[in-house]
Amino acid sequence: QKEVEQNSGPLSVPEGAIASLNCTYSDRVSQSFFWYRQYSGKSPELIMSIYSNGDKEDGRFTAQLNKASQYVSLLIRDSQPSDSATYLCAADFGNEKLTFGTGTRLTIIP
């Protein structure tokens, strides 16, 4: 069974601090990984994709991929109250579909 695991949280971070979200996956074959943000009552929104080992930065967001250790993380710098949401990690195991984690609920405390 190919799986993606996330700590369900909730994770509380003070405003202005760095929020760190982690995800592990079960299959070394995975090549592509994605982070989605889902606000309460809304559909998930793609915020980052990462395909190779290392870091990928986009504004306040940095995705980190370590294929040897089979984990992917998302760092949010200078956290804002608007970052409060559930963050979903997803992996492409090469079987026509993405496998999603159950999500981590993040709360930014003003």
Next chain:
Amino acid sequence: SQTIHQWPATLVQPVGSPLSLECTVEGTSNPNLYWYRQAAGRGLQLLFYSVGIGQISSEVPQNLSASRPQDRQFILSSKKLLLSDSGFYLCAWRRLELGTQYFGPGTRLLVL
């Protein structure tokens, strides 16, 4: 640019009634299409996906069915709704060259 539409946005249906939810994608051709359900406070459950017209893969056996009558149209149906069918139904399309996947706005279904 690509857009994905779902309707209706919300739906309240009695137990035992039929269901038809529609999803259409604009601005792309031959996308992979997906139906997910999300129960309140829970993760995404993949229900069906399609890699082409008339091609449907079912992930979870249940009283729902899906059809893809046209390249950019995906329909989720039920002949008789159950209370447990309540949830947030999400359609998604996937850009195959990058593997990225995009969700529609969703349909919130309440079965009473």
